[in-house]
Amino acid sequence: MSRALDRTGIWIGWAFFADLANALALTFGYMFSRPVTMQYPDKEKWLPYSRYRGHHFLKRDDEGEIKCVACELCARICPCYCIEVIPYEDEKGNRHPAKFEIDMARCLFCGLCEDACPADAIALGQQYEFSSFSSRDLVIGRDDLLGKPGKAATGGGVVSARLNTEQDVLVETSEPQGYNWWRNIRRT
Amino acid sequence: MELVVALGLIVFKVALLIAILLLLPLPLTWLERKVAGHMQQRMGPMRVGWHGLLQPVADGIKLLTKEDHIPAEADRFLFKLAPILALAPPFVVFVAVPFGESVSVLGTEITLYVSNMNVALLFVFAVIGIEVYGVIFGGWAANSKYAVLGSLRTCAQMISYEIPMGFAVIGVVMLAQSMSLLEIVRAQADVWNIVYQPVGFFVFFVAGLAESQRIPFDLAEAEGDLGAGFHTEYSGIRFAFFMVSEYAIMLLTSVLAVILFFGGWNGVLVPLPPLLWFVLKVAFFVYVFIWFRFTFPRYRYDQLMAIGWKVLLPLSMANIIITGVAFL
Ligand code: SF4
Numbered sequence: 204m205s206r207a208l209d210r211t212g213i214w215i216g217w218a219f220f221a222d223l224a225n226a227l228a229l230t231f232g233y234m235f236s237r238p239v240t241m242q243y244p245d246k247e248k249w250l251p252y253s254r255y256r257g258h259h260f261l262k263r264d265d266e267g268e269i270k271c272v273a274c275e276l277c278a279r280i281c282p283c284y285c286i287e288v289i290p291y292e293d294e295k296g297n298r299h300p301a302k303f304e305i306d307m308a309r310c311l312f313c314g315l316c317e318d319a320c321p322a323d324a325i326a327l328g329q330q331y332e333f334s335s336f337s338s339r340d341l342v343i344g345r346d347d348l349l350g351k352p353g354k355a356a357t358g359g360g361v362v363s364a365r366l367n368t369e370q371d372v373l374v375e376t377s378e379p380q381g382y383n384w385w386r387n388i389r390r391t
Numbered sequence: 392m393e394l395v396v397a398l399g400l401i402v403f404k405v406a407l408l409i410a411i412l413l414l415l416p417l418p419l420t421w422l423e424r425k426v427a428g429h430m431q432q433r434m435g436p437m438r439v440g441w442h443g444l445l446q447p448v449a450d451g452i453k454l455l456t457k458e459d460h461i462p463a464e465a466d467r468f469l470f471k472l473a474p475i476l477a478l479a480p481p482f483v484v485f486v487a488v489p490f491g492e493s494v495s496v497l498g499t500e501i502t503l504y505v506s507n508m509n510v511a512l513l514f515v516f517a518v519i520g521i522e523v524y525g526v527i528f529g530g531w532a533a534n535s536k537y538a539v540l541g542s543l544r545t546c547a548q549m550i551s552y553e554i555p556m557g558f559a560v561i562g563v564v565m566l567a568q569s570m571s572l573l574e575i576v577r578a579q580a581d582v583w584n585i586v587y588q589p590v591g592f593f594v595f596f597v598a599g600l601a602e603s604q605r606i607p608f609d610l611a612e613a614e615g616d617l618g619a620g621f622h623t624e625y626s627g628i629r630f631a632f633f634m635v636s637e638y639a640i641m642l643l644t645s646v647l648a649v650i651l652f653f654g655g656w657n658g659v660l661v662p663l664p665p666l667l668w669f670v671l672k673v674a675f676f677v678y679v680f681i682w683f684r685f686t687f688p689r690y691r692y693d694q695l696m697a698i699g700w701k702v703l704l705p706l707s708m709a710n711i712i713i714t715g716v717a718f719l
């Protein structure tokens with residue numbers, strides 16, 4: 204009985220375009236919800252989470268010596284063969300990389316090098332703005348890698364930013380933590 | 392002397408009309424993109440001018456400075472003729488469309504219409520039919536398979552929807568006892584036609600959507616399956632012609648819907664200037680057009696034909712019969 208009623212109800216609704224009206228109401232509602240657009244790079248910028256895999260960086264130990272022992276495990280595990288390590292031995296007999304180059308143009312940011320490293324020397328940090336006009340500039344050497352920013356402590360927010368194109372494309376922001384981008388996502 | 396003044400007035404009105412119709416697509420494209428953006432939780436144009444207000448101007452400059460490309464295999468004459476054929480009729484039609492009774496400027500009464508034809512409605516439908524040729528020629532002349540498919544679809548679509556559209560307005564003509572748009576609006580001074588002719592309005596509106604080739608009936612330029620349909624091969628200013636024509640027709644359908652079914656410039660409850668009422672109603676319908684576009688998917692071709700012949704045509708005929716019986 205109720206199912207038959209249901210079905211007539213559906214047919215009556217169909218005859219008066221209830222489904223189309225529903226769709227129109229939905230889009231109308233969406234029109235007044237907040238846009239989720241992040242106005243990168245000149246107004247807003249996203250801060251990466253601490254788990255984010257961005258540009259690599261090499262770590263130093265407590266004495267300021269480079270942690271890497273040039274075992275070349277990262278070069279071996281890298282699916283893109285984009286790491287090149289040439290070791291040397293210093294006066295104390297410790298191995299260190301004489302040359303440590305990552306070709307960022309080929310890297311797929313899988314993070315395997317970070318997992319493989321026995322000395323906890325390499326990791327993928329928070330920097331994600333390193334586009335370049337030449338793929339040659341994307342081959343990053345040891346000293347540059349030592350200076351790259353590390354993992355973010357907090358993140359996931361959107362902060363207001365200002366674009367500075369004087370020296371490369373730079374996004375400047377002073378805020379430590381912005382609004383949570385997910386707050387604008389409708390879940391209905 | 393009087394003749395000169397009258398002539399000058401007509402020329403001025405026509406010039407004003409053309410200027411408005413040519414400039415109106417600018418804010419309309421902006422509005423369309425903004426509404427589209429916000430319905431999809433985006434922002435739409437934001438970078439050129441305040442909230443992207445100057446974006447249409449930038450687009451216009453871009454279109455004007457683009458290369459005007461004519462395909463090697465194209466029929467050059469028809470290819471050049473088509474955009475003009477598509478653009479001119481929507482402009483011509485507005486000659487017969489009244490925007491209000493009259494306003495007095497400096498003591499003289501100036502009517503808000505270029506001409507008061509007694510067969511205005513017929514004129515509108517006759518002239519707007521020519522616009523189809525622009526689309527058909529454009530698709531044919533380009534000598535591209537997508538364009539031809541688009542224009543073939545347009546052919547069939549226009550023919551099948553012009554008939555129910557024509558039938559749908561007969562009810563209105565019967566109520567007003569006149570084909571003059573001015574008389575039709577005057578006849579709605581107390582009660583709008585939508586009250587007596589809801590079915591007529593429904594048929595007219597759906598057919599109008601199809602006539603102006605808007606979603607859900609935009610099969611002529613279905614991006615998904617036809618590239619860009621009949622104007623696939625057009626670029627630069629000729630493409631802009633087609634675009635302006637599309638917006639002019641959208642405007643025309645809204646204006647006709649308001650005049651025929653929503654009392655034209657007759658207001659309800661709130662006493663506003665008649666012209667403002669008129670503009671507000673038209674703006675509402677333009678918004679509805681845009682709203683539909685970003686809500687509904689496109690109908691399939693056979694569904695389009697089925698709706699036209701099996702639903703709208705019988706409905707419009709029944710509407711005529713019922714109106715006639717009620718009249719007796
Ligand atoms: S992140 Fe992956 S691809 Fe990139 S260098 Fe490390 S192992 Fe190679």
Ligand code: SF4
Pocket residue numbers: 270271272273274275276277278288319320321322323324325
């Ligand atoms: S970064 Fe780690 S894995 Fe790579 S060579 Fe140095 S110590 Fe070995």
